[in-house]
Amino acid sequence: MEGLEHSLYIVELFNRTFGQPVARLLGLAGVKVADPLHLFPDYVVMVIIVTALLVVVFWLCTRSFALVPSRRQSVLEFIYGLFESLVADTIGPEGRPYIPVIGTVGIFIFSCNIIGLVPGLMSPTSKLNVTVGCALVVFSYYHAQGVKAQGLGYFKHFVGPIPVLAPLMIPIEIISHFSRPVSLSMRLFGNIFAEELLILIMASILPFFLPLPFMAVAIFTSIIQAFVFVLLACIYIAGAIAQEEDH
Numbered sequence: 001m002e003g004l005e006h007s008l009y010i011v012e013l014f015n016r017t018f019g020q021p022v023a024r025l026l027g028l029a030g031v032k033v034a035d036p037l038h039l040f041p042d043y044v045v046m047v048i049i050v051t052a053l054l055v056v057v058f059w060l061c062t063r064s065f066a067l068v069p070s071r072r073q074s075v076l077e078f079i080y081g082l083f084e085s086l087v088a089d090t091i092g093p094e095g096r097p098y099i100p101v102i103g104t105v106g107i108f109i110f111s112c113n114i115i116g117l118v119p120g121l122m123s124p125t126s127k128l129n130v131t132v133g134c135a136l137v138v139f140s141y142y143h144a145q146g147v148k149a150q151g152l153g154y155f156k157h158f159v160g161p162i163p164v165l166a167p168l169m170i171p172i173e174i175i176s177h178f179s180r181p182v183s184l185s186m187r188l189f190g191n192i193f194a195e196e197l198l199i200l201i202m203a204s205i206l207p208f209f210l211p212l213p214f215m216a217v218a219i220f221t222s223i224i225q226a227f228v229f230v231l232l233a234c235i236y237i238a239g240a241i242a243q244e245e246d247h
Contacts, residue, residue, distance in 0.1 A: 009120060011045045012037075043127035050111045050124065079107070083230075090234035091241075098237055101141060106230040109134060109188070113222035116196050117215050125225075126196045131189040135181035138233045143177075146240030154240070180236060184229060191225050 015037050023036035033039055040048075061072045069077060083103040087095040109125060116123030124130045146154040160169030195218050202214055 046124040110226035131185040135184035149241040
C-alpha cells in the first residue's frame with residue numbers, strides 16, 4: 001500500500017513543489033518531516049485540487065449576476081433551487097439558513113466523487129479519512145444548530161420523555177447519534193471505493209472501451225451518493241431543531 005499512496009503523477013508533482021517548503025515551516029514549529037517528497041497523501045492533494053477548482057469556478061460564475069440570467073447564472077440558480085427544494089421538503093421554511101452549508105457539503109462531495117473519472121486523478125471520497133471528515137462536519141453542525149435553536153434544553157432528548165428511563169435512554173441516544181457519522185462515512189467510502197476499483201479492473205482488462213459503461217454508471221452513482229449524504233444531513237438538522245416540539 002505504501003507504493004500506491006503516491007502513485008499519481010499529480011500527487012508526486014505536488015509533493016515536489018510544496019513538500020520541502022511545508023516541511024521547513026513544520027520544522028520551525030518543531031515538527032520533523034522524515035520524507036518531504038511524500039508529505040501529502042494522495043487524498044489530501046485531491047481534496048486541495050477539488051477545493052481550489054470549486055473556489056475558482058464559483059468565483060468566475062458569480063462575478064456578473066444580472067436580472068436577465070446568463071447561461072452560467074441559470075445553471076447556478078438551478079443548482080441552488082435543487083438544494084432549496086430539498087431543504088424545504090425535509091426541514092421546512094425555517095431551513096433556508098442551512099442551505100449554504102448543505103449546498104457546500106453536497107457540491108464538495110459530488111465533485112470529489114466525480115473527479116476520479118478524470119484520467120490521472122482519483123476520488124478523494126474513496127478514502128475513509130475524507131468521508132469521515134465530511135461526516136464529522138455534519139455531525140458537529142447539526143448538534144451546534146440544535147443547541148443554537150433550543151439552548152441547553154437540546155440535550156433533554158438524550159434523557160428521554162420519562163426521567164426514570166434516563167439510565168437506559170442516555171446510552172441508547174449516544175450510540176444512536178455516534179452511529180450516524182459512522183454510517184455516513186462508511187456508506188460513501190464503500191460505494192466510491194468499490195466503483196473506482198471496478199473501473200480500474202475493467203480498464204486493466206480492456207482499456208478505453210470496457211470501462212466506459214461503468215464510468216457512465218459511476219456518474220449516476222456519484223450523484224446518488226451526494227444526494228443521500230445531503231438528504232441525511234437535512235434529516236439530522238430537522239431532528240435537532242425540532243426536538244423541543246417532540247418533547
